[in-house]
Amino acid sequence: MTQADYLAKFWMVIAHIPKGKVATYGDVAAMAGYPRMARAVGRCLKNLPEDSNLPWHRVLNAKGMLSFPQDSAKYRQQRQLLEAEGVLFQQHKIALARHRWRG
DNA sequence: TGAGTGACTGTCC
C-alpha cells in the first residue's frame, strides 16, 4: 500500500457522494477502506487543483462543520456550494443526521 | 534526524 493507493480511493469515494449529501473526513477514509486516515483525506483535498471536478465541498468534519475559519473565503465558498444543493445550515453547523451520506 | 504541524477522529472524562 502506498500513499497513491488511498489518495486515489479517497478521490473515488468523494466523487461518488450524491448531490445534496455530505460525508465526514472519517467516513470517506473508512469507505475507501482506510479507517482512521481522516487526516490523509484532508491532505488529499488540500492538494486538489482548482480545476478538479471533485465535489470536495461535500466533505466536512465530524462535528458537521466546515474545517475553515468562518470568516475565510474558502468557508463562504464551501457553504454556498452546499446551500445551493439544499444542504441546510443551523448557525455554522450542518444537520449531519439529515444529510450524511451512507455509501 | 527529529520535532512540529495539519481541510481529522473516537474515546474518555
Add this chain to the structure above:
DNA sequence: CGGACAGCCACTC
C-alpha cells in the same frame, strides 16, 4: 455539550 488526549501520516524546517 465541550475539552483533553492519543492515534494517524506526509510534509516542512
